[in-house]
Amino acid sequence: MSFQRIAIIGLGLLGGSIGLACKAYLPEVETTGYDRDPATRKRAAERGLVGHVCETPQEAARQADLVIFCVPPGAMGDAAREIAEALPAGALVSDVGSCKQSIARALAEALPNHRAGGAIIPAHPVAGTENSGPDAGFAELFHNRWCIVTPPEDANLTLLTQLTTFWEALGANVELMSAQHHDLVLAVTSHLPHLIAYTIVGTASDLEEVTRSEVIKYSAGGFRDFTRIAASDPTMWRDVFLSNKEAVLEMLQRFTEDLTALQRAIRVGDGQALFDHFARTRAIRRSIIAEGQDDARPDFGRGDHR
Amino acid sequence: MSFQRIAIIGLGLLGGSIGLACKAYLPEVETTGYDRDPATRKRAAERGLVGHVCETPQEAARQADLVIFCVPPGAMGDAAREIAEALPAGALVSDVGSCKQSIARALAEALPNHRAGGAIIPAHPVAGTENSGPDAGFAELFHNRWCIVTPPEDANLTLLTQLTTFWEALGANVELMSAQHHDLVLAVTSHLPHLIAYTIVGTASDLEEVTRSEVIKYSAGGFRDFTRIAASDPTMWRDVFLSNKEAVLEMLQRFTEDLTALQRAIRVGDGQALFDHFARTRAIRRSIIAEGQDDARPDFGRGDHR
Numbered sequence: 001m002s003f004q005r006i007a008i009i010g011l012g013l014l015g016g017s018i019g020l021a022c023k024a025y026l027p028e029v030e031t032t033g034y035d036r037d038p039a040t041r042k043r044a045a046e047r048g049l050v051g052h053v054c055e056t057p058q059e060a061a062r063q064a065d066l067v068i069f070c071v072p073p074g075a076m077g078d079a080a081r082e083i084a085e086a087l088p089a090g091a092l093v094s095d096v097g098s099c100k101q102s103i104a105r106a107l108a109e110a111l112p113n114h115r116a117g118g119a120i121i122p123a124h125p126v127a128g129t130e131n132s133g134p135d136a137g138f139a140e141l142f143h144n145r146w147c148i149v150t151p152p153e154d155a156n157l158t159l160l161t162q163l164t165t166f167w168e169a170l171g172a173n174v175e176l177m178s179a180q181h182h183d184l185v186l187a188v189t190s191h192l193p194h195l196i197a198y199t200i201v202g203t204a205s206d207l208e209e210v211t212r213s214e215v216i217k218y219s220a221g222g223f224r225d226f227t228r229i230a231a232s233d234p235t236m237w238r239d240v241f242l243s244n245k246e247a248v249l250e251m252l253q254r255f256t257e258d259l260t261a262l263q264r265a266i267r268v269g270d271g272q273a274l275f276d277h278f279a280r281t282r283a284i285r286r287s288i289i290a291e292g293q294d295d296a297r298p299d300f301g302r303g304d305h306r
Numbered sequence: 307m308s309f310q311r312i313a314i315i316g317l318g319l320l321g322g323s324i325g326l327a328c329k330a331y332l333p334e335v336e337t338t339g340y341d342r343d344p345a346t347r348k349r350a351a352e353r354g355l356v357g358h359v360c361e362t363p364q365e366a367a368r369q370a371d372l373v374i375f376c377v378p379p380g381a382m383g384d385a386a387r388e389i390a391e392a393l394p395a396g397a398l399v400s401d402v403g404s405c406k407q408s409i410a411r412a413l414a415e416a417l418p419n420h421r422a423g424g425a426i427i428p429a430h431p432v433a434g435t436e437n438s439g440p441d442a443g444f445a446e447l448f449h450n451r452w453c454i455v456t457p458p459e460d461a462n463l464t465l466l467t468q469l470t471t472f473w474e475a476l477g478a479n480v481e482l483m484s485a486q487h488h489d490l491v492l493a494v495t496s497h498l499p500h501l502i503a504y505t506i507v508g509t510a511s512d513l514e515e516v517t518r519s520e521v522i523k524y525s526a527g528g529f530r531d532f533t534r535i536a537a538s539d540p541t542m543w544r545d546v547f548l549s550n551k552e553a554v555l556e557m558l559q560r561f562t563e564d565l566t567a568l569q570r571a572i573r574v575g576d577g578q579a580l581f582d583h584f585a586r587t588r589a590i591r592r593s594i595i596a597e598g599q600d601d602a603r604p605d606f607g608r609g610d611h612r
Contacts, residue, residue, distance in 0.1 A: 198587055235581065300607070
């Protein structure tokens with residue numbers, strides 16, 4: 001590991017987990033951290049999320065050789081501008097945001113010198129839980145998860161290699177792709193699922209004929225699976241949808257077409273079309289389990305009832 | 307417990323779990339079982355899902371004082387007709403299907419004498435996993451889950467009390483409601499979520515720009531939550547959508563309206579509308595956890611990483 005001093009800007013689920021993972025797997029690395037919320041800074045210090053919680057972002061960044069922004073996508077540009085003067089010339093700038101094209105643009109505008117040096121390399125660890133804030137992080141969050149790194153074409157290759165090594169040290173597998181392709185992939189594997197989950201939980205809350213208490217009581221019939229991701233951080237998700245608008249709308253269009261086809265099959269009573277669709281979606285879950293991206297136990301292993 | 311001999315017709319996840327739960331919690335009760343698939347009968351006998359696996363449904367039903375149909379909704383009528391001659395006059399007939407109006411009609415048509423005696427009382431334990439078949443069942447499936455009983459207006463009250471006591475003995479909480487209301491409630495808490503999950507998993511499988519391998523690798527971003535219920539039994543779900551068509555189409559219409567509103571908010575960049583929607587859906591998950599209908603641990607407790 002070539003990084004000696006890592007600054008983490010934003011000490012929620014992701015920032016906190018990176019700090020705890022550094023402590024666990026890279027104990028020789030010094031970590032500093034900052035969060036604009038004083039209560040989060042206080043809690044971060046209590047939990048020891050980073051070696052030193054700073055009172056200003058400049059102080060956190062001043063001696064860093066790697067700065068990782070762990071703030072909502074819409075806050076990246078402002079957060080980067082704040083530390084622009086303090087940031088050492090040779091430092092690598094990265095992030096953990098779920099949309100890469102918009103964040104790459106925001107960081108490049110805020111830190112033109114680092115951009116010119118190929119020293120801004122955005123990344124996205126595809127890991128998280130429905131919890132947020134300084135109490136949500138844990139060192140094992142990135143174990144066996146993928147971290148997608150989206151280097152610009154002129155990225156500094158030494159820094160790219162160091163960033164890859166860093167994420168691997170935290171337990172992640174690293175994949176490189178373009179920011180544009182990342183945004184399309186994540187639109188379908190993450191952004192559209194969240195939008196759908198937020199929608200159906202809202203729909204179920206607003207019915208007149210079925211009470212909210214009934215929805216809660218009988219949620220084990222399937223609904224509860226959607227409520228987990230619909231409990232995710234609203235600020236972050238607002239920013240994701242605004243930042244990856246084109247790809248999300250594109251995927252949503254395809255989803256709506258497919259839903260309309262199934263709706264029609266139900267309306268006309270086409271049992272064969274329904275069966276054929278339902279039978280082929282089983283295979284993808286088997287693959288997800290085979291590749292270690294989900295739990296093989298029934299009900300995600302909830303309650304460990306087997 | 308007043309039932310002495312229980313016949314279980316259909317030995318998949320639900321039938322097998324009822325058999326195992328009887329063995330565990332009602333050891334004095336004799337159980338017989340039948341499944342039309344010889345391989346399922348063989349496996350049911352090996353696992354001891356019921357006391358005696360019969361070669362014909364008539365043999366299973368002949369001495370029963372409670373017959374529970376655990377076959378897909380569309381197969382209930384035929385299964386009931388098969389045992390009509392063998393069924394003792396005083397026996398209670400029930401089931402576990404996810405649509406109650408259509409099943410009540412099918413059972414009543416097949417067993418007019420029992421219908422006349424108020425001895426057909428449909429029920430629906432809101433419990434299950436994504437697994438199916440004779441290997442999927444387990445005795446604890448109904449623990450702290452709700453069982454909805456939908457008695458017709460002229461139901462025999464002694465039999466109704468006995469059925470309630472039976473489900474409570476298996477660990478369930480019992481609620482009574484009309485079949486019509488049940489079908490509306492389940493349309494939103496179970497049927498619509500399954501339809502949405504089947505749709506999005508299909509959409510993700512069919513993209514040209516994003517490979518199936520990418521969808522699987524990066525599924526931890528949210529998509530994998532949908533794949534669990536989209537791995538459920540296709541035959542059963544085909545029947546559910548055909549049997550509860552009106553309520554499902556009604557809920558689907560509302561979902562589509564809500565999705566269109568969020569789509570518009572994304573398109574016009576209305577961050578406040580998105581934030582407001584996302585913030586209010588958190589509360590419902592907290593309630594589901596508070597009422598013991600889901601696991602409070604992050605990620606449903608998958609991998610137990612905390």
